[in-house]
Amino acid sequence: MTKILYILCFFPFFIFSQGIDLELNQVLLVSEGSTVPEGKVWKITSALVTCADNCYAYFIIGESDVYVHVHSDMASIDRPAANNPTKFPIWVPAGTFVNIGTFVSGISVLEFNTD
Numbered sequence: 001m002t003k004i005l006y007i008l009c010f011f012p013f014f015i016f017s018q019g020i021d022l023e024l025n026q027v028l029l030v031s032e033g034s035t036v037p038e039g040k041v042w043k044i045t046s047a048l049v050t051c052a053d054n055c056y057a058y059f060i061i062g063e064s065d066v067y068v069h070v071h072s073d074m075a076s077i078d079r080p081a082a083n084n085p086t087k088f089p090i091w092v093p094a095g096t097f098v099n100i101g102t103f104v105s106g107i108s109v110l111e112f113n114t115d
Contacts, residue, residue, distance in 0.1 A: 033099035057103035
């Protein structure tokens with residue numbers, strides 16, 4: 001009886017639920033500030049880091065620094081986010097500004113259509 005009650009409660013959600021249908025539009029290498037176009041979503045898959053020793057590398061999403069590389073000697077700097085570099089992928093919605101930052105020469109992006 002309990003199983004039937006659960007099925008009846010959740011059945012409408014299964015019928016009316018809608019998924020997002022993403023279609024790959026293009027592959028980008030962002031090397032300067034860009035805004036995600038309307039009707040698109042970006043999947044950032046990696047960043048091209050240009051340093052190896054005594055540095056930290058980041059790029060910018062909106063107003064947030066996204067750290068992607070920190071050399072072990074730099075782990076003591078006064079930025080908590082720098083001690084835990086971000087893992088990929090990162091999904092970015094339409095209208096969001098993305099820019100390269102310190103020691104990043106490009107950002108690898110898959111652009112999907114959302115319409």
